[in-house]
Amino acid sequence: MISCFHSARFARIGSALAVVLVLIAPAAAEAPRDSAEVENFLLDNGMEVVVIPDHRAPIVTHMVWYKTGSADEPPGKSGIAHFFEHLMFKGTKAHKAGEFGARIAEIGGSENAFTSYDYTAYFQTVTPDALETMMAFEADRMRGLILTDEVIGPERDVILEERRSRIENSPDALLSEEVDATLYQNHPYRVPVIGWMHEMEQLNRTDAVAFYDRYYAPNNAVLVVAGDTDVETVRKLAEKTYGKVPRGPDLPPRVRPQEPEQNTKRTVTLTDPRVSVPSFQKSWVVPSYNHSEPGEAEALDLLSEILGGGTRSRIYQQLVVKQGIASTAGASYQGTSFDPSSFTIYGAPRGEAGLESVEEAIDTEIRGLIKDGVTETELEKAKNRFVRSMIFARDSQSGMANIYGSTLATGGTVEDIQKWPDRIKAVTAKQVQDVAAKYLNPDHSVAGYLLPTAEAKK
Amino acid sequence: MISCFHSARFARIGSALAVVLVLIAPAAAEAPRDSAEVENFLLDNGMEVVVIPDHRAPIVTHMVWYKTGSADEPPGKSGIAHFFEHLMFKGTKAHKAGEFGARIAEIGGSENAFTSYDYTAYFQTVTPDALETMMAFEADRMRGLILTDEVIGPERDVILEERRSRIENSPDALLSEEVDATLYQNHPYRVPVIGWMHEMEQLNRTDAVAFYDRYYAPNNAVLVVAGDTDVETVRKLAEKTYGKVPRGPDLPPRVRPQEPEQNTKRTVTLTDPRVSVPSFQKSWVVPSYNHSEPGEAEALDLLSEILGGGTRSRIYQQLVVKQGIASTAGASYQGTSFDPSSFTIYGAPRGEAGLESVEEAIDTEIRGLIKDGVTETELEKAKNRFVRSMIFARDSQSGMANIYGSTLATGGTVEDIQKWPDRIKAVTAKQVQDVAAKYLNPDHSVAGYLLPTAEAKK
Numbered sequence: 001m002i003s004c005f006h007s008a009r010f011a012r013i014g015s016a017l018a019v020v021l022v023l024i025a026p027a028a029a030e031a032p033r034d035s036a037e038v039e040n041f042l043l044d045n046g047m048e049v050v051v052i053p054d055h056r057a058p059i060v061t062h063m064v065w066y067k068t069g070s071a072d073e074p075p076g077k078s079g080i081a082h083f084f085e086h087l088m089f090k091g092t093k094a095h096k097a098g099e100f101g102a103r104i105a106e107i108g109g110s111e112n113a114f115t116s117y118d119y120t121a122y123f124q125t126v127t128p129d130a131l132e133t134m135m136a137f138e139a140d141r142m143r144g145l146i147l148t149d150e151v152i153g154p155e156r157d158v159i160l161e162e163r164r165s166r167i168e169n170s171p172d173a174l175l176s177e178e179v180d181a182t183l184y185q186n187h188p189y190r191v192p193v194i195g196w197m198h199e200m201e202q203l204n205r206t207d208a209v210a211f212y213d214r215y216y217a218p219n220n221a222v223l224v225v226a227g228d229t230d231v232e233t234v235r236k237l238a239e240k241t242y243g244k245v246p247r248g249p250d251l252p253p254r255v256r257p258q259e260p261e262q263n264t265k266r267t268v269t270l271t272d273p274r275v276s277v278p279s280f281q282k283s284w285v286v287p288s289y290n291h292s293e294p295g296e297a298e299a300l301d302l303l304s305e306i307l308g309g310g311t312r313s314r315i316y317q318q319l320v321v322k323q324g325i326a327s328t329a330g331a332s333y334q335g336t337s338f339d340p341s342s343f344t345i346y347g348a349p350r351g352e353a354g355l356e357s358v359e360e361a362i363d364t365e366i367r368g369l370i371k372d373g374v375t376e377t378e379l380e381k382a383k384n385r386f387v388r389s390m391i392f393a394r395d396s397q398s399g400m401a402n403i404y405g406s407t408l409a410t411g412g413t414v415e416d417i418q419k420w421p422d423r424i425k426a427v428t429a430k431q432v433q434d435v436a437a438k439y440l441n442p443d444h445s446v447a448g449y450l451l452p453t454a455e456a457k458k
Numbered sequence: 459m460i461s462c463f464h465s466a467r468f469a470r471i472g473s474a475l476a477v478v479l480v481l482i483a484p485a486a487a488e489a490p491r492d493s494a495e496v497e498n499f500l501l502d503n504g505m506e507v508v509v510i511p512d513h514r515a516p517i518v519t520h521m522v523w524y525k526t527g528s529a530d531e532p533p534g535k536s537g538i539a540h541f542f543e544h545l546m547f548k549g550t551k552a553h554k555a556g557e558f559g560a561r562i563a564e565i566g567g568s569e570n571a572f573t574s575y576d577y578t579a580y581f582q583t584v585t586p587d588a589l590e591t592m593m594a595f596e597a598d599r600m601r602g603l604i605l606t607d608e609v610i611g612p613e614r615d616v617i618l619e620e621r622r623s624r625i626e627n628s629p630d631a632l633l634s635e636e637v638d639a640t641l642y643q644n645h646p647y648r649v650p651v652i653g654w655m656h657e658m659e660q661l662n663r664t665d666a667v668a669f670y671d672r673y674y675a676p677n678n679a680v681l682v683v684a685g686d687t688d689v690e691t692v693r694k695l696a697e698k699t700y701g702k703v704p705r706g707p708d709l710p711p712r713v714r715p716q717e718p719e720q721n722t723k724r725t726v727t728l729t730d731p732r733v734s735v736p737s738f739q740k741s742w743v744v745p746s747y748n749h750s751e752p753g754e755a756e757a758l759d760l761l762s763e764i765l766g767g768g769t770r771s772r773i774y775q776q777l778v779v780k781q782g783i784a785s786t787a788g789a790s791y792q793g794t795s796f797d798p799s800s801f802t803i804y805g806a807p808r809g810e811a812g813l814e815s816v817e818e819a820i821d822t823e824i825r826g827l828i829k830d831g832v833t834e835t836e837l838e839k840a841k842n843r844f845v846r847s848m849i850f851a852r853d854s855q856s857g858m859a860n861i862y863g864s865t866l867a868t869g870g871t872v873e874d875i876q877k878w879p880d881r882i883k884a885v886t887a888k889q890v891q892d893v894a895a896k897y898l899n900p901d902h903s904v905a906g907y908l909l910p911t912a913e914a915k916k
Contacts, residue, residue: 075533075646076715178722179642184653185639188533196644196718257534260654264636265727271901443729 046219079195217248504677537653677707
């Protein structure tokens with residue numbers, strides 16, 4: 001339920017601007033300093049609004065989150081969600097392409113956008129007096145884009161080039177794509193956020209207009225404003241801008257094809273001359289917060305932290321520090337997805353060590369944890385690290401905005417966020433052991449191996 | 459283009475009746491004895507009709523092929539095509555459930571139905587005087603089914619039980635499913651014809667009615683009549699029966715999501731206590747007749763024959779006869795699919811031999827063929843074996859009906875079938891070597907391993 005911008009789940013970002021998102025830990029969510037003031041409400045047209053006052057600096061973060069991402073794309077149209085993110089920077093009936101960005105630059109603000117499996121978001125960081133202008137521009141492009149072939153064609157070339165540079169040029173990214181396509185046998189998380197090249201090449205005006213008309217509407221969006229403002233100001237400005245945008249079609253429940261039972265152990269190997277350092281990852285499909293049995297997602301978060309969250313984790317300590325066979329090793333859990341998602345462990349060998357020894361050492365740690373559980377001490381420490389990461393996150397205005405936006409865009413509530421620290425604190429050692437035993441079944445895992453060509457020939 | 463009823467591609471069969479389909483070789487298609495007489499035409503409502511006269515015995519095979527199969531199902535509704543095949547045996551406004559079958563039994567005929575990725579077909583074998591009755595019943599259920607919850611519910615229990623007995627009870631079938639889900643990263647051939655259990659459980663009346671209304675119509679069907687009849691009789695009867703069924707909606711072109719480039723080598727391992735004999739398979743995505751460069755599908759057919767078609771093939775001779783390390787070994791090519799499909803090699807070890815030695819021996823055969831090509835002699839022999847299989851097939855009335863029906867239901871024409879032998883004869887040794895080199899890339903393969911639990915623990 002808490003936003004975790006992990007590369008595997010998060011194919012960002014349309015515009016040519018730099019990524020200004022703060023990467024936050026897979027946690028972060030104790031209420032901000034003035035948590036009592038976080039308020040949310042609905043506009044008459046169905047748009048959800050969250051206000052997170054933060055008066056430490058004269059800045060506001062203004063975000064609009066659309067509850068649509070790549071996993072909502074029609075089959076065969078992969079990439080349209082991310083393509084659309086690009087198209088949102090084109091001209092509208094009221095403003096020429098580039099006008100919005102120029103205005104932001106003029107007032108010394110910054111902006112960006114990103115697309116994930118489950119949502120697409122647009123944001124600006126500006127001084128509070130510019131908030132109304134941002135809202136007006138953002139509300140304008142919610143329905144006002146001019147989508148001609150002349151706009152679509154050149155921008156399609158941009159996303160194709162983006163795929164070439166981000167994916168085709170990166171053995172690591174290519175492997176990740178095919179690991180996901182193997183891990184998910186049925187769910188659209190199988191398909192890369194950026195899209196498959198051959199499908200991106202075919203995306204056209206009809207696809208773009210259909211996607212826009214279906215998903216870009218106030219009743220499918222969440223407005224998050226964090227910063228030096230207050231709820232009444234935001235309400236007034238939102239009604240004046242977004243409130244004028246007519247409600248869109250009522251969308252059916254967001255039900256995607258779910259995973260069947262997993263019965264097999266799978267491997268995916270990419271051998272590529274461009275690889276200099278081999279690496280290894282192993283993933284499982286596990287519940288996300290949105291779908292877990294009570295407490296399981298929280299336990300998976302802590303399992304990930306204990307097993308492989310940072311340099312104090314079991315895997316890091318054992319492989320990198322004690323055995324010295326790995327240059328890096330860790331774990332990650334994508335608990336914030338709308339649908340069941342992945343738990344991943346990874347490592348890269350160091351020196352003479354091979355991938356097999358890294359994998360075996362990681363497997364040994366998992367088996368040990370399943371057999372003997374975790375200690376109260378390490379559980380407490382893991383919980384404390386989570387609390388610290390929250391404190392860090394609440395220091396970041398955009399971090400807080402991200403947490404609220406991503407949670408609300410993936411089926412969660414403000415209350416979920418505010419109660420999350422207590423739910424984490426309530427997790428027992430037994431629960432952590434239980435989710436490890438239940439989900440990290442070695443016979444149902446998907447392993448990815450990235451190998452340099454020479455090593456493969458040995 | 460020629461029907462190949464291979465288990466991996468062909469999850470048959472609704473009704474509780476015995477399978478009466480003749481299994482024909484991946485070939486079979488020289489014109490029947492009286493090939494000049496094969497005729498095809500369209501009814502006014504768009505239904506395609508093929509008549510294959512065969513007067514050797516007083517029997518007719520009457521088939522209706524719908525151009526819809528599991529790969530046409532909406533995402534999340536897997537199994538609906540096959541479920542619908544079952545529902546077609548229920549009552550209509552004109553006839554109670556079971557009446558059609560009782561009539562066939564009464565006159566000593568037989569009937570059945572089957573569902574594949576690309577089509578669903580219904581057929582009866584009867585004496586010629588019963589042809590009109592068959593057509594009348596079949597035309598009646600094309601649009602006349604009564605689909606109430608009372609009909610749907612119990613039949614859903616039947617398909618769930620069918621999945622339990624055919625798939626869940628069979629480690630081999632479970633492995634095949636996950637190999638397909640791994641091999642196809644994007645195409646719906648990834649999804650089992652029978653459906654994923656969790657999706658089958660949710661199929662309901664709304665899904666059934668939507669599927670029926672979309673796909674069951676004369677303009678999405680092919681009528682094939684083979685046997686002791688003639689084109690004018692069939693035309694007259696077809697107009698009198700099927701001709702009365704109103705045309706259905708015009709369907710958009712049958713475009714499914716296609717595969718991205720494959721970059722990785724993948725493995726899928728099922729370890730199961732029920733396995734007594736381990737086995738191995740390796741697959742690649744390759745073009746089908748419907749999508750290949752000129753001559754490539756024909757070359758792949760001959761490659762499959764030379765490499766692993768029967769006891770004279772290279773793999774069989776080497777692994778089973780000479781080295782004695784395998785109890786069985788061979789190859790298959792699913793060239794008749796509507797979309798690009800799979801080329802598979804397989805083997806099971808004998809005695810003390812392990813799966814690794816079987817895999818290595820097969821890989822050696824493939825590498826050798828890619829390096830040195832095939833001899834003119836073995837190419838000629840393979841072509842001759844194909845011709846013999848055609849002669850065998852044309853001796854089977856239902857075999858011929860299957861060839862024409864499956865070809866027309868997957869984008870081919872009568873001319874394709876009639877010219878196919880010449881196209882096979884034109885394939886050169888170089889072409890066979892080329893398709894092996896082009897498609898059987900060991901770094902882009904998907905291997906499946908079926909292991910007994912004990913072996914896995916070693």
